[in-house]
Amino acid sequence: MGKRKAGFRKGRASRAKVSKVEEAQPGEDNRIPYQDIVKGNEKFEQYYKTVGICKESEWDEFMQSIKSDLPTTFRITGSKSVAKKMVEVVKGQFLKDCLNNGHTNEFDTTIYPLPWYPDNLAWQMNLTKKEIRREEAFYKLHNFLIMETENGTISRQETVSMLPPLVLDVKPHHTVLDMCAAPGSKTAQLLEMLHGEDDAIPSGYVIANDVDNKRCYMLVHQAKRLNSPCLAVINHDSAILPNLTCSMPNGSMEQVQFDRILCDVPCSGDGTLRKNPDIWMKWTQANAINLHGVQSRIFRRGCELLKVGGRLVYSTCSLNPLENEAVIHRLLSETDGAMRLVDVTSTLPGLNYSPGMESWVVGSRNLEFYKTWEEVDENWRTTIRPQMFPPKPEDRAKYELNKCIRILPHQQNTGAFFVAVLEKLKPISPKEKSFKIMNAEEERLKKEKEDRLPENQRKRRRRDGYREDPFVFFKEDEDVWPDIKSFYELSDDFDCKNLLVRCTVGKKKNIYLTSSAMRDLVIQNQGTIKFINTGVKLFVRSDNRNMKKCPFRIANDGLESIFNSIGPGRRVTIPKDDLITLLMNDTPDQAPLIESLSEVVQAQLKDLAAGSCVLIYKEEGEDGLVLHLSGWRGTTTLRVYMAHCNSVHLLRLLGGDVSKFDINKFQKAKDEVAKKLAEEEKASDEAETGEEEKASDEVETKTEENVENKDQPQAN
Numbered sequence: 001m002g003k004r005k006a007g008f009r010k011g012r013a014s015r016a017k018v019s020k021v022e023e024a025q026p027g028e029d030n031r032i033p034y035q036d037i038v039k040g041n042e043k044f045e046q047y048y049k050t051v052g053i054c055k056e057s058e059w060d061e062f063m064q065s066i067k068s069d070l071p072t073t074f075r076i077t078g079s080k081s082v083a084k085k086m087v088e089v090v091k092g093q094f095l096k097d098c099l100n101n102g103h104t105n106e107f108d109t110t111i112y113p114l115p116w117y118p119d120n121l122a123w124q125m126n127l128t129k130k131e132i133r134r135e136e137a138f139y140k141l142h143n144f145l146i147m148e149t150e151n152g153t154i155s156r157q158e159t160v161s162m163l164p165p166l167v168l169d170v171k172p173h174h175t176v177l178d179m180c181a182a183p184g185s186k187t188a189q190l191l192e193m194l195h196g197e198d199d200a201i202p203s204g205y206v207i208a209n210d211v212d213n214k215r216c217y218m219l220v221h222q223a224k225r226l227n228s229p230c231l232a233v234i235n236h237d238s239a240i241l242p243n244l245t246c247s248m249p250n251g252s253m254e255q256v257q258f259d260r261i262l263c264d265v266p267c268s269g270d271g272t273l274r275k276n277p278d279i280w281m282k283w284t285q286a287n288a289i290n291l292h293g294v295q296s297r298i299f300r301r302g303c304e305l306l307k308v309g310g311r312l313v314y315s316t317c318s319l320n321p322l323e324n325e326a327v328i329h330r331l332l333s334e335t336d337g338a339m340r341l342v343d344v345t346s347t348l349p350g351l352n353y354s355p356g357m358e359s360w361v362v363g364s365r366n367l368e369f370y371k372t373w374e375e376v377d378e379n380w381r382t383t384i385r386p387q388m389f390p391p392k393p394e395d396r397a398k399y400e401l402n403k404c405i406r407i408l409p410h411q412q413n414t415g416a417f418f419v420a421v422l423e424k425l426k427p428i429s430p431k432e433k434s435f436k437i438m439n440a441e442e443e444r445l446k447k448e449k450e451d452r453l454p455e456n457q458r459k460r461r462r463r464d465g466y467r468e469d470p471f472v473f474f475k476e477d478e479d480v481w482p483d484i485k486s487f488y489e490l491s492d493d494f495d496c497k498n499l500l501v502r503c504t505v506g507k508k509k510n511i512y513l514t515s516s517a518m519r520d521l522v523i524q525n526q527g528t529i530k531f532i533n534t535g536v537k538l539f540v541r542s543d544n545r546n547m548k549k550c551p552f553r554i555a556n557d558g559l560e561s562i563f564n565s566i567g568p569g570r571r572v573t574i575p576k577d578d579l580i581t582l583l584m585n586d587t588p589d590q591a592p593l594i595e596s597l598s599e600v601v602q603a604q605l606k607d608l609a610a611g612s613c614v615l616i617y618k619e620e621g622e623d624g625l626v627l628h629l630s631g632w633r634g635t636t637t638l639r640v641y642m643a644h645c646n647s648v649h650l651l652r653l654l655g656g657d658v659s660k661f662d663i664n665k666f667q668k669a670k671d672e673v674a675k676k677l678a679e680e681e682k683a684s685d686e687a688e689t690g691e692e693e694k695a696s697d698e699v700e701t702k703t704e705e706n707v708e709n710k711d712q713p714q715a716n
């Protein structure tokens with residue numbers, strides 16, 4: 001897929017409708033450069049003034065803020081000890097140096113933790129992304145953000161988008177559904193919370209769904225950085241998401257009801273205007289009117305799939321009450337007290353917000369405004385629906401829509417956002433017949449019926465259901481297992497049935513690990529659910545001659561999940577200085593000689609057969625940094641087996657010298673230009689010298705000829 005040209009957005013159809021954008025001219029490829037987009041739209045202003053999106057006294061501030069570029073924000077991720085160390089890095093001298101690297105006073109380099117995010121794990125800085133990218137003074141900061149993002153230790157996520165997962169309050173035992181998950185920044189956050197207790201494999205899981213197949217792969221990419229065996233990516237329209245079943249300890253089957261559901265629905269996105277200025281050109285009230293229906297259907301399905309007592313968060317990055325309070329009100333009024341809004345603001349200290357609206361006017365696409373359905377013009381009655389209107393004044397107290405949270409851009413220099421937290425009080429009968437909750441007997445009969453289908457029909461079902469490679473779980477007698485088990489001295493409680501490969505025939509290349517709950521879910525639902533991805537990479541085929549006994553090396557991705565089961569025979573405890581040496585020399589050709597490492601390491605390696613091993617680093621103190629890394633003991637060398645960005649990240653955590661990796665791209669570009677100029681100059685000098693030499697040679701030859709001629713005796 002081709003990369004979108006940086007700084008350009010498509011600008012077509014709606015341009016003509018928006019008078020303020022007339023000055024912006026699309027380029028040859030029909031895109032308008034960002035800097036040429038006029039930030040303003042009369043209809044937007046008319047609509048939100050009429051709706052009363054903020055107090056009149058705040059309007060100018062609201063508009064000024066929504067037209068400005070966003071500040072940069074990021075979240076620190078990773079295991080407890082790594083995250084703690086990263087917070088120290090962000091608070092420490094390194095980042096101070098990055099921010100004060102010879103810049104002039106024109107930049108506001110303030111950086112601060114978000115007060116409502118726990119443990120100082122979320123940070124906002126007043127510099128914009130553009131400033132960080134374009135200013136040489138900030139090259140170290142830019143390198144830091146890129147490297148640590150690639151490594152998965154920070155997530156560059158907009159402040160307001162961090163709210164929904166946070167208020168969902170996920171615990172390690174929760175079953176979680178993310179209904180509209182791509183590209184996945186919130187899924188990542190949900191996973192981090194699931195793994196929040198640092199248990200190797202939590203009993204809960206996250207199912208991340210998106211209707212868009214391509215975006216599902218963005219989700220896979222995003223989640224990969226988190227190395228969780230408790231995630232599955234699935235691809236469905238969540239408004240009609242099929243029921244999932246799971247097996248119970250007594251062997252019966254049950255429909256899955258989720259403890260936590262995130263419903264971050266598709267929306268008009270006008271809360272992201274600061275990040276996506278092209279929305280200024282496209283904005284129309286018709287978008288919100290059109291989206292209300294799908295948002296309501298997805299939300300309703302979420303409420304059906306939620307466990308009684310469970311929590312659901314509905315969120316959008318839209319300012320529009322039609323996509324927000326109207327959707328919530330519609331569901332509350334249609335489900336007869338089964339759901340209720342929860343006020344979570346006391347858990348968000350220091351967050352500035354507006355309470356949800358309890359009353360609003362509904363605007364048509366032409367911006368005619370109606371207070372009640374009865375007033376609506378006949379022409380609009382197919383697009384404006386009665387459910388879009390607010391509760392009657394006498395019912396307001398019943399719905400408590402003021403418990404919703406709306407964040408406006410000027411309140412703390414962020415994007416705009418809407419969040420509603422709901423709890424389920426009693427079951428909701430599914431709207432669609434097909435979602436009827438099956439009891440165990442019905443489920444068994446359905447399975448029996450499927451099993452009786454002729455083989456060709458079953459095959460077709462499988463084919464139509466999957467375009468993905470299959471998920472083939474290990475059987476107890478899997479051929480490669482005994483060698484792996486004995487090489488890594490894996491304990492008997494490690495269940496090899498949770499391992500899987502993505503092929504049915506041929507050599508197994510990569511072996512993935514899922515949690516037991518995830519394995520069960522995949523096995524029980526492969527017929528009805530389109531699974532795109534699950535499992536964390538644990539073993540990778542290695543045909544190295546030193547791995548004859550077990551042709552699989554251990555991968556960093558899944559190491560944490562299996563670490564406790566690995567026996568002492570393949571473990572090497574490594575002191576800080578040795579680890580720094582390994583990280584500074586992380587390529588195979590640089591691998592340090594064993595004899596150059598400390599005696600402690602040499603002693604451990606003496607009896608360790610060559611091949612894959614686990615390196616363990618533990619800092620002193622209760623909360624000290626703990627690292628488990630995939631390593632390779634060569635015949636004479638030892639090395640870390642990891643991506644370069646991981647090495648740099650770890651060096652930074654250990655206080656090692658990362659300066660040789662901190663490339664100043666501006667200086668590099670200048671050096672390259674200078675080098676090219678020098679080469680050109682040299683070439684032209686040489687050419688000139690060549691010409692001169694040739695010319696002088698010619699002169700010399702001629703002179704010599706003359707001399708020779710002169711020397712010739714004159715013929716008489």
Ligand SMILES: C[S@@+](CC[C@H](N)C(=O)[O-])C[C@H]1O[C@@H](n2cnc3c(N)ncnc32)[C@H](O)[C@@H]1O
Binds near residue numbers: 185238
């Ligand atoms: C606002 S984005 C979600 C952002 C995501 N939660 C995150 O934090 O990265 C909305 C997503 O909903 C997906 N979507 C749209 N309609 C859907 C549907 N009917 N079912 C499931 N996903 C849908 C879109 O493909 C899009 O990826």
